[in-house]
Amino acid sequence: MSAVEAFAPRATLNIRDVSKSYVVDEKPLPVLRNIALDVQPGEFVSIVGASGCGKSTLLRLVVGLDADYEGEILLNGRRIEGPGRERGIVFQEHRLFPWLTVEDNIALGLDGSDEPQHVLDKRVRDNIALVGLAGFEKAYPHQLSGGMAQRAAIARSLVTQPAILLLDEPLGALDSITRAYLQKELLRIWQQERVTVIMVTHDVDEAVFLSDRVVVMEPRPGRIRSIVPVGLTHPRQRASVEFARVKGEILRDLSGE
Template sequence: MSDALLQIRNVKKWFNSKDKRLMVIDGVSFDVQEGEFISILGPSGCGKTTLLRIIAGLEKQDEGEILLRGKSISGPGQDRAMVFQDYALFPWRTVLGNVLFGLEIRKIQKKEALEKAKSFIKLVGLEGFENSYPHELSGGMRQRVALARALVCEPDILLMDEPLSALDAQTRNVMQAELVRIWEETKKTIIYVTHSIEEAVYLSDRIAVLSKRPAKLLELVNVDLERPRDRFSKEFVNLRAKIFKLIQS
């Protein structure tokens, strides 16, 4: 028996496209430990989002299984929350309203919900913006709202699909550092999809490197670098180069 939080076991997935079956994921297996920050890294179109959606329970694999605390996943659940690239905020709700949303549908008592929402807004660095609307915020701030909205429901696992890729390079770097801070404060398990090698090396404890489609696991790379990480250190640059070569091969 593995004591991993999540076990991904020989997952295979095909899509029907026109008259043929397109294989997208070809037997991917790895474990995710509690509290770990793990990235799924691979070239565009290789099947990263599909794998994340399967973990979220939004998509069904054709073969293999995914176990969460030893139990097979059969659909979405409160134990997993997803953060998307396009934020997916409600434009008609304020920052506070957006963060409250998940608590409202869970029928959490109003006073408790308000306190919780405010504390998570503070955690993501948006204190003072509770009454702003999404269109009044920058991209980085919107992603902070999306993060607070996902975290406030206290899922076991946070699933993130290229959440920073719509941001400019500088904001993206700031948000990467913020994400590490928030991860350290909340001790969440994070599964993070990206096609940026630099981002994966900056953020992760481990990186699941996928091949081009159909996605196979090329290697699980350990990132044994102290945080906060220096993108220009020799070790960082060497690891980037190693993963780059791995993907090219």
């Protein structure tokens, strides 16, 4: 893959009829069935669904960590084969290396890049500023709060200028106040960078606050039950009637009524 493709600024993602099974006790365990989802450039899509319905598995397939599935996943029209710099991912745990500083953790994603060092250094600085961690470049992960560590993880995922950002319950381990604050930060970062985002979350409120569309999955095997367009302008008012209506629709779909 050429460097130009690797830094495609915007991404169209097509997930076409994807099914996946794991083998457990020598028997196939169907985990995803006939998943179809098209994500437009710059779109923010959330995925909600019961634990075990295959949300993380789906993200793993999009990241390219697992090629053992049926169907196809296309990024800008090309089949995904293995991980690539044009896709960044953030997990619930920050997964920063404890022996590296914030800036070194973030710079790690740029290893092997053939751009000049001063460009890479600037990219690291810009992303630290983007997530609000200026002043903490030399801090080690254990010196950061949970929210700050997630900010660093977000910066690390963005430093390669990915076309698509995959978030697997990125705020799931944070207290509610930090979480609400980082939701606004995610919104700001998304609006600033215009990156395509797919976020898995347990929190319907969070999904409605941030997303253009919310994919509701159902379990055993994981399928898409519905895709709910949010259709509200930002910043969204959680106390509004419209917000409650969309949230109610998603919650109804989730509970299978």
